[in-house]
Amino acid sequence: MISLIRSEIYKISKQSKTLYALAAILIIEGFVIMSAYYQGAGIIDLLLDNLKDSFEFRGNLLNGNLIIYLILNSLWFHIPLILMIIISGFLTSEYKDKTLETVMLQPVSKLYFILSKYIVSIVFTLFIVLILAVTTFFISYWIFGYGDLVVYLDGLNFFKSDDAFYRLIYAFLSGSITMVFFSVVSLTLAVILKDATKTWIVSAIFLICSNLLLKIDFRNEVINELFFSKLTDSWQYFFYYEIPYSTIYFKNFMLLGYSILVMVIGVLIFKRRDIQG
Amino acid sequence: MILEARNIFKSYGSIKVLKNVTIECHRGKIYGLIGANGAGKTTLFRILLGLIKQDSGSIEINSQGIKPIGGIVEKPALYGYLSAFGNLKVFAQIQGLKLTKDLFCQSMEQVGLSPTRKDVIRNYSLGMKQRLGLAIALLNNPECIVLDEPFSGLDPMGIFALHELIKKLSSENHITVIISSHIVSELTDLCDTLYVLNEGEIIKSGSTAQLIKENVTTFKISGKNLEMSEVLKDVSAVFLNKSALVSPKSMSISEVLHKLMKEGIEITACIPQTDLKALFGREPV
Numbered sequence: 278m279i280s281l282i283r284s285e286i287y288k289i290s291k292q293s294k295t296l297y298a299l300a301a302i303l304i305i306e307g308f309v310i311m312s313a314y315y316q317g318a319g320i321i322d323l324l325l326d327n328l329k330d331s332f333e334f335r336g337n338l339l340n341g342n343l344i345i346y347l348i349l350n351s352l353w354f355h356i357p358l359i360l361m362i363i364i365s366g367f368l369t370s371e372y373k374d375k376t377l378e379t380v381m382l383q384p385v386s387k388l389y390f391i392l393s394k395y396i397v398s399i400v401f402t403l404f405i406v407l408i409l410a411v412t413t414f415f416i417s418y419w420i421f422g423y424g425d426l427v428v429y430l431d432g433l434n435f436f437k438s439d440d441a442f443y444r445l446i447y448a449f450l451s452g453s454i455t456m457v458f459f460s461v462v463s464l465t466l467a468v469i470l471k472d473a474t475k476t477w478i479v480s481a482i483f484l485i486c487s488n489l490l491l492k493i494d495f496r497n498e499v500i501n502e503l504f505f506s507k508l509t510d511s512w513q514y515f516f517y518y519e520i521p522y523s524t525i526y527f528k529n530f531m532l533l534g535y536s537i538l539v540m541v542i543g544v545l546i547f548k549r550r551d552i553q554g
Numbered sequence: 555m556i557l558e559a560r561n562i563f564k565s566y567g568s569i570k571v572l573k574n575v576t577i578e579c580h581r582g583k584i585y586g587l588i589g590a591n592g593a594g595k596t597t598l599f600r601i602l603l604g605l606i607k608q609d610s611g612s613i614e615i616n617s618q619g620i621k622p623i624g625g626i627v628e629k630p631a632l633y634g635y636l637s638a639f640g641n642l643k644v645f646a647q648i649q650g651l652k653l654t655k656d657l658f659c660q661s662m663e664q665v666g667l668s669p670t671r672k673d674v675i676r677n678y679s680l681g682m683k684q685r686l687g688l689a690i691a692l693l694n695n696p697e698c699i700v701l702d703e704p705f706s707g708l709d710p711m712g713i714f715a716l717h718e719l720i721k722k723l724s725s726e727n728h729i730t731v732i733i734s735s736h737i738v739s740e741l742t743d744l745c746d747t748l749y750v751l752n753e754g755e756i757i758k759s760g761s762t763a764q765l766i767k768e769n770v771t772t773f774k775i776s777g778k779n780l781e782m783s784e785v786l787k788d789v790s791a792v793f794l795n796k797s798a799l800v801s802p803k804s805m806s807i808s809e810v811l812h813k814l815m816k817e818g819i820e821i822t823a824c825i826p827q828t829d830l831k832a833l834f835g836r837e838p839v
Contacts, residue, residue, distance in 0.1 A: 284647040291636055375631035379690065382603055383649045384621045390648075551606035 281385070281393035289367070289401060298363040302409055305355050309348050310416060313339065340424025341417035342441040348413045349445065352452040352512060353488060360405060360456055361463035361480035364398045368464060369473035381552045391547040395464060395540050402460040406453040410446075428516045436516075444515040452512035454529045458505075459484065461536045465543035508532040555616060556581045556698050556730045557602070557623070562611035564597055564754075571597045572608070573754045579698065582728035584720065586745030586762065588735060590834055594754040595734040599627055599702045602732070617697045621649065625700035629707075630687025634676035638662065638686055641675060645690045661689045665719060681712035688719070698730040699723070705740045717744055738828045742766055752834055769833040770826040772801045775814070777821040785813040799827070 289295050318339050371377040380390065426441035428434045436444060463480045470476045490506035501507055511528040514521055557579040564572040572594045579585050587595050600606045602613065603625050615622045632641050639658055646653040662669040665685040675686060684704060691699050701720075705713045721744065723729045735741050741748065741762070748765050750758040758765060776797040780786060789810060791798040802810050807824070814821055 280647045280650055284644045287640075287647070288633065288636075288644060291633075291640060293635070374634070375629075376633055377631075378605060378627055379631045379645070379687070380648060381605055382625055382627070382691065383645055384694065385648050551600075553600075553606065 278389045278393060281389055282396055285367075285393050285397040286400075289397065294363060294366060298359055298405065299408065301359050302356065302405060303412065305351055306348055306409065306413060306416070309351070310344060310420065313344050313347060314420070337422070337424050338427050339421065340426075340438075341414075341419075341421040342424060342426040342436075342438060342445065344417040344421050345413050345445050346426060346428060346441075346516075348409070348417070349448055349452065349512070351409075352455065354484065356405070356409065357456055357459040357484055358481060360402055360460050361484065362477055364401065364460045365463040365467040365476040365480060366473060367398060368394060368467040369471060369476055372467075372471045373473060378552055387548050388544065391468070391544050395461065395543070398460050398464050399457050402456050403453055406449060406456055410449040414445075430513065430516050434516055434518060444520075447520075448512040448515040451515065451525060451529060454532055455509045455512065458509065458532050458536045458539075459487075461539050461543075465539045465546075468543040468547045502527075503531065505532070505535045508535070555579065557616070557732075558612075558614045559598070559602060560612050560614075562598065562601060562613070563609045564594075564601065564606070565609055571754050572601070575611070575751070575754070575756050577732075577749055577756065577759075579730050579732060581697065581730055582724055583730055583746045584724050584744055585730070585732045586735065586741035586748045587732060587751055588738060588741055588748055588833075589751035591736055593736075593751040593834075595736075595751055596627060596702055598751070599625065599700050599732075599734060602700055603627065615698065619695060619697060621694035621696045623698045623700065624691035624693070624696035625702070626684070626687045626691055626704065627700075627702045629680075630683045630690075632675055632683060632686060632690070635674055637672055637674055638667065638669075638678075639672075641686060642690065642693070646693055649694055651694055661693065664692065665689045666715065679712075680707045681709070681715070684708065684712075684716065685719070692723075692729075696729070698732070700732045702734050703736075704733060705735060705737070713740065720744060738766075738830065738833065742828070750833060757835075758833070765833070766826070766828055769829050771829045771832065772799055772827040773807050773810075774798075774823075774825045774827055775800055775811075775821060776823040776825075777814070777819055779819060783814060783817055783819050785810060785817060797823075 368377075371380070381387065423438045425438055426436045426444075428436070462483060463476065466479050466483070467476045470479060487506040487509060490504070491510055495501050495504065508528045508531050511525045511532070514525050555578055557577075559575065559577050562572050562575040563570070575594070575598060577585070577587075587598065589595050597606070601608045603623060605627065617623070633644060636644065639653075642658055642661055643653045646657070651657075659669040665688050667682060667685050667689065675683065678686065688699075688701075704716060704720075708716065720731050720733070724731050733741060733745065745762045748759065748762045749756050750765070774797055775786075775791075778796075780791075780796070780798045781793055786793075786798050786800065789800055789802045789805070791800045800807070800810060811821065811824060
């Protein structure tokens, strides 16, 4: 199993698409920073226009913490989409190039092979989120400096700079669980569909539907609490004044449960299926 | 016996791809599986290699090795973005084998490839990929290898080189080799035993020499002034450019050749032509 994981990591490290994934994430980050640099002050003014009549604002609200929060919001769509495309490609490219057949012609367990794919996909996801977080914190503080964070979440919430720093770190940690869920889903879709283009389309639809369903009130408490799409926003909860830790823990544990369930489905399908060219 | 597949049945929906197929392979011999396109050769090989499951029937491989059977199905499928070393490293690693420099050089030299090439294998020719695929199939020393259409797409030199390599693996390493092809000439001088697969059924099997002998009815004779020969006219030969196709019925080919020599015809070649319809068909010649 360890040797399978090592060989998967070796393959990923040698593929150009890994570099493309990293480049895509850094480009998104760069765009957010660039647009904030040029338009950020105007947006802040627009956001606080009414409040400025009643309150006095000191310091610069267009600071590193706000930029990190803006980049953090790419966890809604951009980052999971890139991850789903890259991670599903870990398997669909093996189907397309028929290297999966060559692998299965060696004395290798199908169970261990697909498990190693899931494990490496999770590790890769965590690595990408880590890279995103580290570069975001570094560049944002370097260019925009420190300052209090203003966030619009059911109203405007203000956080002291030190407090914002820890909330942003926890949000990245919590968001990485959501990213793992989407990555596991994409790999399972790859197991089912085998074809890269079909998997990309279905992954994108899944992501869009998941985001849309998050906003819908199902008028049923159980569904509203337990349905997977309702669990993908735990990282946003760190930007309420009182952090609802129990809700965050519940959502993350449930999402990890969903991830394991989706993974088990993928493993069972892969194990049962013939390896066909 | 190293491998025995008994009463194998396989269907895809209503299409019966394999019907009661039985083959037996002994250690160190070369077996040929011949049949027209769509006869079921690749499906049988995929079953032998464990890639797909048969609907019924049994497969027994008598080997105590870590890797009892290796092979290549259709074209060798390798990681184009890796070098030969990278590919061998990945395929060795997944089966718990450490690819040392010595093992790498030994594997490459075994299949006639240079271990000094460092570029990615998408630059390799098909013949070189076939050889690298074979090197991967031979990792962990399987006692039996299965090669599906290994000559497909190779030039004559590539076919010759692969022939020699397969013969060497069989004679020196005592590896059982099972090869499929739809081209008879690719297998006739290589295989000890032939199985003929037709619409999913083994319709003929036996020693290659015997099967080919039974299914040769025509000979291509080449020589000078063939059109002057009375003997060839008597046996209703079909004249081509500097050669004639002869299907003697009233006398044997050796008698025809003997009479041609008596007529003073200089013969440069006499090549038996396998009757594919007869070989691939169910009726005896």
